[in-house]
Amino acid sequence: MPNIANILKAEISRVARKEVRAEIETLKKASVSYRAAIAALRRQVSALEKELHRAVKGSAPRSSSNEADEQFTPSTARRFSAGRLAAHRSKLRLSAAVYGKLVGVSGQTIYHWEQGKARPRKAQLESLASVRELKAGEIAERLERL
Known part of the structure; x- marks a missing residue:
């Protein structure tokens, strides 16, 4: 039983x-x-x-x-993608330090954004968007001025 x-x-x-x-x-x-x-x-x-x-x-x-x-007008909401940032930087063949100068941050910050360890603030997103809209010649001119 x-x-x-x-x-x-x-x-x-x-x-x-x-x-x-x-x-x-x-x-x-x-x-x-x-x-x-x-x-x-x-x-x-x-x-x-x-x-x-x-x-x-x-x-x-x-x-x-x-x-x-x-x-x-409501402000345009910017989206951030770590993969897209890394792809854009590699497409331009720039180091993280040089890309950081364009955006106005350090190279280490760029690495952290690409790895997903940190996210850019609103003002930094605007800087990233403005750099993303530049062409290669404009980027070279801007780097010469820096």
């Missing part, structure tokens, strides 16, 4: 798994609905920002349109 303690333990485990599975299902459903609601809100905010930009651009006088655009 099997041990009653083992049978009881197995039955308790089975019932507990069943209860946990039911609870997890309700949480999963709630999570899906929350994600859908967040996505809808993001789309709505984006549409409202575009509408605001169009309204400000259309109603502002010509002389102060630049001020209005600067005041109401």
Whole structure:
């Protein structure tokens, strides 16, 4: 005859798994609905920002349109990729120290960014973006000035 303690333990485990599975299902459903609601809100905010930009651009006088655009235009969010930074630097065949001079940081900082040990700040992202837009000749001119 099997041990009653083992049978009881197995039955308790089975019932507990069943209860946990039911609870997890309700949480999963709630999570899906929350994600859908967040996505809808993001789309709505984006549409409202575009509408605001169009309204400000259309109603502002010509002389102060630049001020209005600067005041109401959301800043461009810059993304950073360590791999893209390393690829750009190797494409230009520049050392980390030289590339760092272009950006305004040290060579060690460039290494840390490429390895993912650190991330650039907002101002540094802008510097990286400006360097990324330069052509090889412009980079050589800028390096000569430095």
